[in-house]
Amino acid sequence: QVQLQESGPGLVKPSETLSLTCTVSGGSISSYYWSWIRQPAGKGLEWIGRIYTSGSTNYNPSLKSRVTMSVDTSKNQFSLKLSSVTAADTAVYYCARVGYYYGSGSYYGPMGMDVWGQGTTVTVSS
Amino acid sequence: EIVMTQSPATLSVSPGERATLSCRASQSVSSNLAWYQQKPGQAPRLLIYGASTRATGIPARFSGSGSGTEFTLTISSLQSEDFAVYYCQQYNNWLFGPGTKVDIK
Numbered sequence: 001q002v003q004l005q006e007s008g009p010g011l012v013k014p015s016e017t018l019s020l021t022c023t024v025s026g027g028s029i030s031s032y033y034w035s036w037i038r039q040p041a042g043k044g045l046e047w048i049g050r051i052y053t054s055g056s057t058n059y060n061p062s063l064k065s066r067v068t069m070s071v072d073t074s075k076n077q078f079s080l081k082l083s084s085v086t087a088a089d090t091a092v093y094y095c096a097r098v099g100y101y102y103g104s105g106s107y108y109g110p111m112g113m114d115v116w117g118q119g120t121t122v123t124v125s126s
Numbered sequence: 127e128i129v130m131t132q133s134p135a136t137l138s139v140s141p142g143e144r145a146t147l148s149c150r151a152s153q154s155v156s157s158n159l160a161w162y163q164q165k166p167g168q169a170p171r172l173l174i175y176g177a178s179t180r181a182t183g184i185p186a187r188f189s190g191s192g193s194g195t196e197f198t199l200t201i202s203s204l205q206s207e208d209f210a211v212y213y214c215q216q217y218n219n220w221l222f223g224p225g226t227k228v229d230i231k
Binding site: 035037042045046047050058060061094096099101103109110111112113114116117118119 | 162215220221226
């Protein structure tokens, strides 16, 4: 079955760029949307954005000016960069796959995030 | 921007009882809504998609209903492993609700 694994530095200095990679194993990265979600300690989930394997992206408006996502299909990986980080960006960062399903009639649409990585903790501190 | 709200923030339920969680969207999202369960220290798990379809491997005691702006997740008879935080998410702009914590009464 498909598995996701986040990787990257656990500590980032304020004002620098946070960089994370998600490696997809057990299946192809192609023809799916892939997402990043984060969760500060003790708080709720925040959707950061998603990327299709063509490179098409959608970002959370509240983070859009600082977020860049990319995909490397040859490595079965996709990545997140978040610039100008502050302590407020300290969180567990998850990567996830957006699953799709066939509904009634000819409907084909998203089903939400059906596969998740285990998450990686990123702390922003000097 | 579509804003999601969930109520109550915390729901205290005894094992074996029914739990009803609500999720509301600030504008219609049709049936484009998912529910997730998250236990401490774990990644979220997809429970329900399309507002009412259980994801693979999800027990029948979990059910979802609603469309438009009002949605409900019902757990018919709470088991010990169901005490967790539950999030709704609409996939028009993919934002999550703030979550409902289901704890033991």
